[in-house]
Amino acid sequence: MKSPVRVLLIGAAGRMGKTVVDLARNDPTIDIVARCDLGDPIEPAMKNCDVGIDFSHPDAITEICRSALRHNKPLVIGTTGHSQERRRTIEEAAQSLPIVFASNFSIGVNVLSWLTRKAAELLGRDFDPEIIETHHKMKKDAPSGTAKTLAEILKTTRKMENEVPIQSIREGDVVGEHTIIFSGPGERLELTHRAASREIFARGALRAARWIIGKPAGRYSMQDVLGL
Structure with missing residues (x-):
């Protein structure tokens, strides 16, 4: 049996973060090894994960991308409301990392x-x-x-x-x-x-986290994950 995917969950205390945690408890393919929220240091946790899932706040994206680049970790970004400048930060990081960036994981x-x-x-x-x-x-x-x-x-x-x-x-x-x-x-x-439930978004994010492992650098959508 393959080892579970080790996930750093950023925004764990939010609505979506809590839903991801609840689903992951019953998913043997996922292991949430660290949880961070706005203001928490991301660096130590990023080093020891296989993939980062972000459901936090647009203000955190620069630090998230910087840490992921430093440790060469793929990202699944579900936070919305990014400015054009922050979207450029994601695009630049995707030149070196595989990133699933989706406004909706359903x-x-x-x-x-x-x-x-x-x-x-x-x-x-x-x-x-x-x-x-x-x-x-x-x-x-x-x-x-x-x-x-x-x-x-x-x-x-x-x-x-x-x-x-x-x-x-x-x-x-x-x-x-x-x-x-x-x-x-x-x-x-x-x-x-x-x-009808936030579980559909959390389930999709976990699916994206499993899918992105080993992919080449680039910005991917949820439609890429689903093969649409």
């Missing part, structure tokens, strides 16, 4: 992304796209990282100059809902994904 959402691209190709310019996303009221970034990713897919596929309209709703304890609307003459197509 299998269903990644299939939704694939369907969105196909729908945009098939429906053509007569159908105007719009995105509506809903999350719990504690979520800080808006629009969500997933909504931004979907908008970028639409914009690139359609070669649009204008931005795709995004409506962000923050209410209750909604885990996450994303709907892409294509409004055409006399008809309307909607593609929707609803998350």
